[in-house]
Amino acid sequence: MIHVFVGPTLSRSEPQLSAPGIRRWPPARHGDLFHATIRDDDTVVLIDGMYHQAPALRHKEILAAMGRGVHVIGAASIGALRAAELAPYGMLGVGSVYAAYHRGDITADDEVAVGQAPDGQWEALTWPLVNLRSVLRLAQEAGILDSAQAHELLEALRAVYYPQRTTAAVRAVSRWQGESSFARWLAEQIDRDPHFGDVKRVDALAAVQTALSGRPLPAGARPTRAVWDTTYYRRWSNDWAHERVDGLHLSTEGRLVYQQVFDPAFRETWAANTAPCTPPTARACR
Structure with missing residues (x-):
């Protein structure tokens, strides 16, 4: 069984999420990997997770799952962040966002953070920085911005608190920076393709496809109990x-x-x- 923890990064209607053998879960939170339906030798694809409204999925929960034989793949969002942190222990990272964290090109959590709808639909309400980096790079390739303009605009957008990086905020910051032409160009691209510049979505689909491919996953170093077994972990596991x-x-x-x-x-x-x-x-x- 493949367990995919996903929310705003992929639409519920994505065909891959309806493939045989996949169970779709909402964004992961503390305790989810203790669920009895996640069995030894299953695969977990960690994409999205809660971290503001609820306690985040802890590293030692992932280590314990891998220790009992669960294959864990991370990509796109908190999955990419956790994969970069736990790669030495056997967690498999997929995609460009994971690679950027792994290399140290990006380090902040808010690179992938988005504001989410509170009604259980898990819709993304804001832009993550990794996607803004992507569209700024595409704007340079299209001749809309030069490297200095793109850098200044990225820094201005980075200064906006992540739950407030709405499309309207991106347009407003662009105008304040004197880059109204970029704001108009971006709106045109999104009208043509709603997923324009969405590297998180690309990575998430690649991670699900990796799990579905049927190819054996790389053999990671299965962590021993000494790696995660602490008093805190025992209390969490006994609570669940x-x-x-x-x-x-x-x-x-x-x-x-x-x-x-x-x-x-x-x-x-x-x-x-x-x-x-x-x-x-x-x-x-x-």
Whole structure:
């Protein structure tokens, strides 16, 4: 099974997301890789993720998934950022955005950040800097801007807080910089092609295609438990491990806290039941 975590970077109507064997998830957030339906030897394609409205997907969750045999591909957005950070541990990065992070050409998170619609549709409301870099490069190739003008415009757009980099803001900043011709040219290009300059979309489609290709993924160095196993990780994993007890879905973390408070024999029970295990299970993990 291929699990694709995607939101504003790709439309829900993208044909690749309806291919057999693909399960589409909304943008990833903390805890998603603990889901019991993500099994050993499955593939996760990480494209979009939450980071403002909800806790972001943590590095150690990805490391733990790879440690139990899940293949993880990252591209385009937070997937490209995480892939650049975790490439030494076996995460596969795909596309130009990943390559730019990996080389150190870009480093800031807001290079890929966009404002998202709050209604669950995951529509992008703003421009990410990586796409603005792309259209500025295309404008230079078309003779609309020279390199100095493009650089000054990029710096002016970078100064706009990422949830405010709307199309209207891009036009306004362009006019303030004396580049109204660029604003008109960009509007014309987008009218012809709504995906004009959208390198994030190109990379995301390439990542999904990589997962669908059927070719064996490069063998990464499967991280050992010592790489991610911390007290914090154990608490996260136990919080996401649930078991149905007397009609209630209870987390292992919640049950442990209850037992610590009320069970006189907790110390002996803990010592007898803390052998290493792989979440998500209902058993406590040390």
